[in-house]
Amino acid sequence: MEQRGRIVAENLVKVYNGQVRAVDGVSFEVNAGEVFGFLGPNGAGKTTTVSMLSAGLRPTSGRAVIDGLEVSQNPEEVKRRIGVIFQESTADGDLTGLENLEVAAGCYGISASEARSRARTLIEQMQLGDAADRYAKTYSGGMRRRLELAVGLVHRPRVIFLDEPTLGLDPQGRAGFWGFIQKLRKDIGMTVFVTTHYLDEADEMCDRIAIIDHGKIVATGSPNDLKDGLGGDVVTLKTHAGASEITTILQALPGVHAIQHSNDSYRAKVQSGETFVPLAVEAATRAGVGITGVTVKRPSLDEVFLEFTGREFREEEGPNATDRAVMMQRVRGQLQGRR
Amino acid sequence: MLREFVALTRREYLKLARNPQAIFTSLLLPLLYLLLFGNGFTINAASFVNPEYGPFFTLQEALDFLFRGAPNYYSYFAGGMVGFVAVTASLFLGANVIFDKLFGIFKRTRGTPAPSAAVFGSRLIAGATQPILLSFFVLALALLFGHIPGLHGLDVTATVTPFGLVEVLLAIVLLSGLFATLFLTFGILLDVPQTYFAAVNLINLPVLLTSDALYPWGTMPTWLQNVSQYNPVSLAVNVLREVMFGSSAYPYSPGIYLLGLLGWTVGLVSIAIVLVRRALRPLE
Numbered sequence: 001m002e003q004r005g006r007i008v009a010e011n012l013v014k015v016y017n018g019q020v021r022a023v024d025g026v027s028f029e030v031n032a033g034e035v036f037g038f039l040g041p042n043g044a045g046k047t048t049t050v051s052m053l054s055a056g057l058r059p060t061s062g063r064a065v066i067d068g069l070e071v072s073q074n075p076e077e078v079k080r081r082i083g084v085i086f087q088e089s090t091a092d093g094d095l096t097g098l099e100n101l102e103v104a105a106g107c108y109g110i111s112a113s114e115a116r117s118r119a120r121t122l123i124e125q126m127q128l129g130d131a132a133d134r135y136a137k138t139y140s141g142g143m144r145r146r147l148e149l150a151v152g153l154v155h156r157p158r159v160i161f162l163d164e165p166t167l168g169l170d171p172q173g174r175a176g177f178w179g180f181i182q183k184l185r186k187d188i189g190m191t192v193f194v195t196t197h198y199l200d201e202a203d204e205m206c207d208r209i210a211i212i213d214h215g216k217i218v219a220t221g222s223p224n225d226l227k228d229g230l231g232g233d234v235v236t237l238k239t240h241a242g243a244s245e246i247t248t249i250l251q252a253l254p255g256v257h258a259i260q261h262s263n264d265s266y267r268a269k270v271q272s273g274e275t276f277v278p279l280a281v282e283a284a285t286r287a288g289v290g291i292t293g294v295t296v297k298r299p300s301l302d303e304v305f306l307e308f309t310g311r312e313f314r315e316e317e318g319p320n321a322t323d324r325a326v327m328m329q330r331v332r333g334q335l336q337g338r339r
Numbered sequence: 340m341l342r343e344f345v346a347l348t349r350r351e352y353l354k355l356a357r358n359p360q361a362i363f364t365s366l367l368l369p370l371l372y373l374l375l376f377g378n379g380f381t382i383n384a385a386s387f388v389n390p391e392y393g394p395f396f397t398l399q400e401a402l403d404f405l406f407r408g409a410p411n412y413y414s415y416f417a418g419g420m421v422g423f424v425a426v427t428a429s430l431f432l433g434a435n436v437i438f439d440k441l442f443g444i445f446k447r448t449r450g451t452p453a454p455s456a457a458v459f460g461s462r463l464i465a466g467a468t469q470p471i472l473l474s475f476f477v478l479a480l481a482l483l484f485g486h487i488p489g490l491h492g493l494d495v496t497a498t499v500t501p502f503g504l505v506e507v508l509l510a511i512v513l514l515s516g517l518f519a520t521l522f523l524t525f526g527i528l529l530d531v532p533q534t535y536f537a538a539v540n541l542i543n544l545p546v547l548l549t550s551d552a553l554y555p556w557g558t559m560p561t562w563l564q565n566v567s568q569y570n571p572v573s574l575a576v577n578v579l580r581e582v583m584f585g586s587s588a589y590p591y592s593p594g595i596y597l598l599g600l601l602g603w604t605v606g607l608v609s610i611a612i613v614l615v616r617r618a619l620r621p622l623e
Binding site for chain 2: 054055076077079080086089093094095103104105106107109111151
């Protein structure tokens with residue numbers, strides 16, 4: 001198989017300080033030229049996985065292969081072949097946009113004249129031409145992300161890793177950034193590995209996605225395949241508190257694939273929501289159970305996440321997830337502290 | 340390797356040039372020391388001279404004992420200030436690395452294949468420039484003060500040869516390089532500003548206070564003189580003072596002190612190379 005631009009992760013494990021199992025046996029393959037989304041809530045292990053793939057962190061076990069090279073054996077060469085856009089801004093605020101690019105190019109051993117030429121071209125491509133000679137600290141959030149992207153591309157990598165690239169951007173900034181990514185993919189055919197917790201972005205932009213939760217991959221596939229795998233629409237029925245259980249009754253209705261019951265609500269995966277709802281309301285009423293609310297959802301990646309993890313994705317963005325993310329940042333920080 | 344080094348060194352100089360406040364502040368400290376400390380703290384060697392009973396029978400004897408041949412305390416102190424400045428101006432090198440880590444800039448560099456030697460070397464070369472230039476600024480200022488009525492100033496009493504100037508240059512470069520290496524290594528090994536400044540203070544003050552940079556040699560207790568003669572700051576300052584005031588009060592020539600200083604620098608750089616290579620290895 002063509003190895004150029006390909007990413008392979010085989011049973012990657014990362015344990016911090018012998019205690020925190022941040023990544024727990026992650027395996028997947030990304031084909032050359034694909035846009036691969038790596039989804040999961042904060043603290044799920046996305047950044048740690050990217051660090052292991054991009055030669056920043058040694059796996060506790062398992063192996064990663066990028067562009068045909070085993071990462072742990074050839075970290076320097078892998079760094080030459082990949083670009084990484086980090087979650088946080090890494091642009092040097094005291095340098096102009098052009099200078100940031102020239103310094104980055106120099107770090108890849110590119111000559112000064114070639115660095116200048118590439119910097120000028122890239123900054124124009126990223127529509128930062130007017131701000132090329134301004135200090136990066138004067139850039140807006142969207143401009144900084146575009147500058148980061150340009151920095152990650154200055155050495156013409158075969159694979160680019162984007163770690164939460166649109167975090168903190170407004171919808172317009174996010175759309176603009178993805179426009180650049182799509183153009184790059186079309187023009188250069190580079191492999192794009194992106195971590196995000198914006199499910200709508202992943203749904204729209206990625207060829208395939210993997211969902212990671214608590215360090216483990218729980219689903220892999222194209223967004224459409226994963227959504228289709230849910231078997232149609234998802235209908236949620238709410239009943240009065242303490243009402244009799246009607247799982248069996250609902251299960252017997254035509255077009256029903258599965259019913260999940262929790263507290264006073266039923267989550268039904270059905271062929272068609274429009275057909276199911278009147279039948280379900282009628283069947284429940286016959287059984288003496290009043291329906292107090294109905295929602296019908298077309299399948300989305302939120303539903304896919306719920307299906308594979310048993311939890312709403314947005315719940316995972318709550319305080320517990322924040323705590324876990326902060327803890328992960330701390331252990332990563334402690335590790336860096338020993339460097 | 341060379342291109343990576345040049346690109347990163349250029350970055351350091353650009354950042355230095357774009358921070359005029361830091362340059363101004365770094366000039367202010369030696370200026371204040373030269374004006375206030377140097378002019379306020381004077382010892383009159385003549386008061387120790389008694390041609391009949393001693394302890395010194397001639398002024399030269401007193402000067403040799405107290406200030407190792409310098410014509411007055413201010414001249415002696417001006418040489419010491421060069422060592423003082425080389426140490427204190429190097430402190431910020433490591434702090435800059437820590438702040439680059441906090442702002443993510445260091446992470447970007449680490450994400451590239453730039454070798455650790457280029458990452459460290461660029462910061463060392465660009466960073467050591469500041470203490471080297473400041474050292475010459477101190478010497479020039481002290482000489483200038485000697486021509487301003489009412490102020491003490493540096494009075495060079497020996498004939499300074501081109502070879503002597505080279506020795507002074509070498510002493511300043513080696514001392515600046517030594518402390519720049521030390522503090523830069525701290526910056527690369529540590530991540531938290533508070534820890535860095537605590538570690539730096541733990542080194543900075545004992546090094547300066549066990550040297551003869553500021554104390555008149557003759558007033559130091561013997562044990563401190565014994566410690567001081569191995570201190571790298573003293574070794575560099577001895578070179579400067581011998582070149583400027585003559586060798587009559589020194590047991591060794593400037594070349595010997597330079598060799599001692601070179602030994603310190605080579606030793607510390609060797610340790611730094613091991614630690615920095617380990618800290619900046621590609622995979623953690």
